[in-house]
Amino acid sequence: MSVRQLRVVVTADDYEEALRFYRDVLGLPELGAFSGEHGDVTILDAGRATLELSDPPHAAYIDQVEVGRRVAGHIRIAFEIDDATESTRLLAEAGARVLAGPTSTPWGSLNARLEAPAGLQLTLFEERSDGGPERVVA
Template identity: 55%
Template sequence: MDASNPATPATPPTSSTPAPRAVRQLRLVVSVPEGADFDQVLAFYRDVLGMPEQEAYEGEDDARVVILDAGRATLELSNPAQVRLIDRVETDGGTSAPLRVALEVDDSAATTRDAVAAGAELVASPRETPWRSLNARLEGPAGLQLTLFQELD
């Protein structure tokens, strides 16, 4: 079960065979703001959170893109009541951004300490959730809200 979603599935998947036009990859594109240090943002996600570099390209006018491997991707859709529940559990009532990235890590407490030391802002320290994960909330570089979660079972 996804650590940021304690709800049980409403309906089981209809088929384990992908549809002919099935999505092959989920790629979250983060625009590093003008004036931000691109290399510092890259180092945070690549070196601190441990996402290995998959591809990198450079273009005219100093255009750069680096694609990092973030493991298996899922798309979690939550209605407002579920978002409020998750916020209450993870942050004692703080509010989620419209897009929050949840990353499963081996040790959420250690990864949270490393992330804060590398410049992330701590929103909520690691805490055990009712769905048996250890979750922390951070404001990461480039304005990306993060949940670091560790499955406990």
């Protein structure tokens, strides 16, 4: 058996708001949209997908590093982006609630945590090669 794609399927109570946020603000390109008597679905391209499995102690550690306390449920979506500070600002303006602004991690990335439409908790992470100083969204 060979897996060719990871697709995260989210049921959004406010479908239009979630579509606007993820497609139009976050910038995930639309691969397909289907509408019919049984409802609507849109498939968005989120780039390369990985499945990160974590045990509870490690998940608690990640929350501590990114937010300062345990906040995530058993599923959290992480997007690698180019600019964590600007992306956090844009997503907050579009309706996401910032749980923690961009924070330097022990593993060298700049991570922010947001609560986004459709009940998803997001990590935005910017891989940094310079190991630069911590930046925080005001």
